[in-house]
Amino acid sequence: MSLLRVKDLSLSIGPTPILDRVSLEAGRGEILGIVGESGSGKSLTALSILNLLPRHSRLSGSVIFDDIKLTRLSDRALNDVRGDDIGMIFQEPMTALNPVKTIGAQVAETVLVHGKAGRGEAMAIARQTLDRVGLGAEEFPLSRYPHELSGGQRQRVGIAMAIALRPRLLIADEPTTALDVTNQAQVLDLLKDLVREDGMGLILITHDLAVVAEMADTVAVLKAGRVVESGPVRDVFRQMRDPYTRKLFSASAHVPARKAQQSARTLLEVEGLVRTYPKPKPAPWAPRAFKVALDGVSLSVAQGESVGLVGESGSGKSTLARAVLGLETAQAGEIAINGAPVRGPGDTAFATRRAMQMVFQDPYGSFNPRHTVERLVAEPLHLLGTEAPSGAERRRRIDTVLTQVGLLPADANKFIHEFSGGQRQRIAIARALIVEPSLIVLDEAVSALDVSIRAQILDLLAAISERIGVAYLFISHDLHVVRAVTDRVYVLKDGKVVESGATSEVFERPRHDYTRALIAAAPRLDAALKTRFGE
């Protein structure tokens, strides 16, 4: 008999229906993966199980945990189940911990609130649990505060809080989405170990099919609040009876059709770039310390070429992007585009600037919400100074770029909130194209998008490059995407290029240990299925 049975769970918040008769089963010592794109209701499914729902929620159906019908319990009775029998981990490690309490107190609280031990013993259990999740006493005493830890470490504290009482079921809601690949791999390994050692059930909620393929025993595919397909991972992924599962699967592994660009003419040349930031001084009399963000980085991009830049957070890839675009002044080194020097903010000619544009990560934050699409897209025309087109010519150029990215000229009169995330990234590309640049820097430009939308945008980028010969500097932490769309790749670590070369070469025969570690840590759908099920 299974550990958790969810039957016909329906949920609406206010007038909005969220879940529609969701049924799931999770067993002891097993991992159930729930996959879905944004808006599928996967997180709210998790919150429904423990009834941690927002106000004005209406829940129907039943959740049965070990013969107890949770949906029948009062909030007070559920408090005894939460944290004791069922633990939960959340997505955002940066905000999930109370900033004014020590990590020891927060882990011990799980024990104390259920009255399982006195204060002293609870602290001892907190110590053991933190050790268990890899936060040893030496470096992570109980008296540490959350702000003194990194994102990965905080997520481990979150896990420690959830498993302190060795619950029989653990619910993890996108536990690694906010983490770097190497951290993600470690946290996933930790979760796998916990399941094996404690015989605990795990519900793993994720948008990433590869994570499910690596981890889960059974899977449920969620779309718009409904389970479209569920069953053992092997069956679901092999048979893919539902068209939506098939679509997700192919979008995840999507490689846009593109021709490798071989041009001898160098477009962008970066030589020995150094960028340091002064650290805040601990005391006025202390000597000024510096953080080195870029430590002698050199790279080049040829005309029409697509170059990847891979690195984890803090590797300096965003600093490099800002320096290349002339938004920051480097302390040493040279940047030139088409032979023209790129210096700092006030020091780079407009004629040089118009050769480069950028597409940002956040489709929601990269547009002024108070301007029309016309005004947003036309903004870079400021770089043309007195030669900027006006009137009908200006409008014609806006129409052209909007059409180029698959939107309608009429969209120019709308405001940005009228568009979806994928459409907004199209508008961002249109904005970059309007000054006919030779280089577009894409800074995690598809990272915030769902897989199906991501596939469309990657196709669009490939098509544009083919048509107008623009070069891309593709910055991403996502190795698959970089592998799929770039000709050459640079691997950045701690402000240094540790490896570079043709993309296929680097991915198939990585020379540097760090590159190998990165590639090994990134979950891969096909590889995972092959290793686990031998096909």
Next chain:
Amino acid sequence: MTLFVLKRLGSLLASLLAASLVIFLVLEVLPGDPAAFMLGLNAAPDTVAALRDQLGLNAPLWARYGGWLAGMTVGDFGISYTYRVPVADLIGARLGVSLPLAIYALTLSTLIAIPMGALAAASRNSPLDTGIMGVTQLGIAVPNFWFAMLLVLAFSVGLRWFSAGGFPGWDDPYAAMKALTLPAVALALPQASILARMMRSALIDTLDEDYIRTARAKGLSRGQALRHHALRNALIPVLTIMGLQFSFLLAGAIIIENVFFLPGLGRLVFQAINARDLIVVRSVVMLLVFAVVAVNFIVDVTYALVDPRLRRPVT
């Protein structure tokens, strides 16, 4: 932590120095010749000269400023021109009324506001919440000196529980506290309304934080999550507001002294303005500014006690 306090202390001194310079320039430079200004139009030239001499006006500007600062550090604020006694003595006596009044009012308003705000937030959108919000909405619209007049009308003129004004001195602490009670209530209630609303909104914001959900997932009840996690975090913004509100409280205390005929700093400074006694004005103003800056310093330090991110910054 020590370093944090030292840094704040440094900026406290800098603020005081800048403020003193402003006060000095306004009162010593703007009127032209302060001695002539204080004595009025038809003063005899030799009287003016004598006052100039007494005020040390013949010294260069920077030396006078330095002398004033140096004097204040040892408690010498100069001699009042109208009272002919050291200003320090004048202020000392008045401070015995104004300072206890301000502290009394601050204590009252905090004791009323924090639980009220917390209660409203905990029972968000209930009739209790709506009631508290309605009362506080009215409370912040009431001028405290008018509210004081109503209190006099009700409790002194009507019920005769309190005398209508005056201050018996601290020889009889009970009588003194009684004389300060109506003024303190009049000051505190409008202030408490503002603070309670701040407390409520800070607590509601905090209750929406991710770590409250984490706490609930650990098995804490709504009330436990509020007490153990939300309250302390909500106090951080509320503390800031309390510091800023103190200047309103101080100004209010000075105004309200007029309603109750209390011999405090307010009475002293208004009389000094009428008598053009710039020395008294200068000293009282400096003292008020000092109080505001000092309270904000205390708030900053308390802030660091509550928030480890300030106490133990990561470098």
Next chain:
Amino acid sequence: MRSVGLNLVIGAGITAFFVVLATVSMVWTPYDITVLSVADRLQPPSGAHWLGTDHFGRDIVSMLMVGAQTSIAVALIAVGVGVLVGVPLGLFAAATHGSLLDEIVMRGNDVVFAFPALVIAILITAIFGPGAVNAIIAIGIFNIPVFARIARGSALPVWTREFIMAARLSGKGAAHISLEHVLPNIANTLIVQATIQFSLGILAEAGLAYVGLGAQPPIPSWGRMLAEAQTMIALAPHVAIVPGLTIVLMVLGLNLFGDGLRDLLDPRLRERSR
């Protein structure tokens, strides 16, 4: 959601009511307030004098109408001073965030913040004597750091948004970006703060006039009406109660208006209802 609209409507109604009263009083009042009539002094409310008369026999309704001019003018101009000086300072500080200039502006702000409006009024009055202009200057100066802080505080998160980087990539400078991108995105916050400072200004003006640092006779003002009524409070309570209630109503109206406006303009609420 309905109560949101209700706050706004009631608040706007009360505010408009007082603005109309003040405007009408410029050309017409029920009685001439410059004529003193000892025979009519301290009359209780009646058909002839709706809210009674004061100790000089002047009609209180007429006094309140003219007094509204003073209150509204002082508070409004003081808000104007705060916005016109404070907002550019705050925008400038945010644009130069982390630099010495930002530090200087903010430290200067702290110093001004240490002077409550009453203290500024005391300083000015000690040199120039009392008057309504002093009240404007005192409250106006007090408003400057308020607006500078709120402008800087709400501009800083806007500066970290990616559309600012897009504007910089388009070659736009800090001043250009502040006006075109930052200001429109913080305007709502500033408008709401302006209504709050307006109502605080009404209260502050009343307080200053009450202690004799504001408008001087013969200019009527709500605060001074209260000061004059104080000695007669036992004799004729309405003379003290009515002007106080008027202040409460006006401030309440402005606060409700501000609350309603905030709920209407708050992007979070709007996003949710979409």
